Amino acid sequence: xxxxxxxxxxxxxxxxxxxxxxxxxxxxxxxxxxxxxxxxxxxxxxxxxxxxxxxxxxxxxxxxxxxxxxxxxxxxxxxxxxxxxxxxxxxxxxxxxxxxxxxxxxxxxxxxxxxxxxxxxxxxxxxxxxxxxxxxxxxxxxxxxxxxxxxx
Numbered sequence: 001x002x003x004x005x006x007x008x009x010x011x012x013x014x015x016x017x018x019x020x021x022x023x024x025x026x027x028x029x030x031x032x033x034x035x036x037x038x039x040x041x042x043x044x045x046x047x048x049x050x051x052x053x054x055x056x057x058x059x060x061x062x063x064x065x066x067x068x069x070x071x072x073x074x075x076x077x078x079x080x081x082x083x084x085x086x087x088x089x090x091x092x093x094x095x096x097x098x099x100x101x102x103x104x105x106x107x108x109x110x111x112x113x114x115x116x117x118x119x120x121x122x123x124x125x126x127x128x129x130x131x132x133x134x135x136x137x138x139x140x141x142x143x144x145x146x147x148x149x150x151x152x
Contacts, residue, residue, distance in 0.1 A: 002083040005054035006041025007066055008074065008143055009092045010151070011126070017151055019132050019144065020094060022061065022121030025101065027108055030122075037135040039087050039143060040121065050086045061120045063100030067092035074146045079139040087143050089150070096124040 009020040021037040023029065029036040040061045044053030051071070058066040071088040078084050101119040108116045129148065133141050 002043060002081075003046070003050070003086070004041045004043050004083055005050040005057060005086045006039040006088075007054050007058045007071075008039045008087050008089045008147065009067065009094055010089055010147060011091060011093050012151075016128060017148070018126045018128055019147070020096075020124060020126055021132060021136060022101075023123045023125075025119035025122040026104070026106065027118070034135055035137055037127075037132070038121075038137050039085070039140055040124075041085060041087065042120075043083075051088065054086070054088055060102045062094075062124065063102065064094065064098060066090075067094070072147070072150050074143045074150075077139045077142045079137060085140065087140075089143070089147050096126070099124045 011018050022040050024036050024038055040058050042057030042060060044050065055066040067090055069090040069092055071090055074087045074089055076084050076086040101121045103117045103119055105115050105117050108114065129144055132144055
């Protein structure tokens with residue numbers, strides 16, 4: 001079973017609760033919006049604690065140290081690809097312009113023999129909850145609901 005862990009940053013604004021999501025990088029998601037945004041997260045091995053992985057992946061994906069603050073456990077969800085994702089929410093503010101995303105390499109175009117580098121997340125933005133629900137990976141919407149219950 002593949003496992004992934006991440007941190008969902010949230011903040012309170014005059015317009016209500018906002019969450020920080022990342023748009024998945026690479027050619028498969030380049031022209032997609034709905035279902036192409038995610039909690040900053042990444043895979044980890046069974047011998048690594050999920051909390052440690054969430055903090056490490058935040059650093060790798062955004063190029064920034066994970067914020068300090070009270071971590072609210074939002075539990076886990078199983079995505080359609082079978083991956084189990086565990087997330088914690090932390091109240092913090094972050095300027096998306098300061099993000100320096102990590103990268104990954106893949107063969108592109110397929111079967112071309114050419115390896116290209118792509119950002120893990122090609123952009124990061126703050127979203128109100130309604131807009132976040134419209135664009136986040138479907139299974140991860142449960143994290144938004146759980147955050148709302150905690151913040152309500």
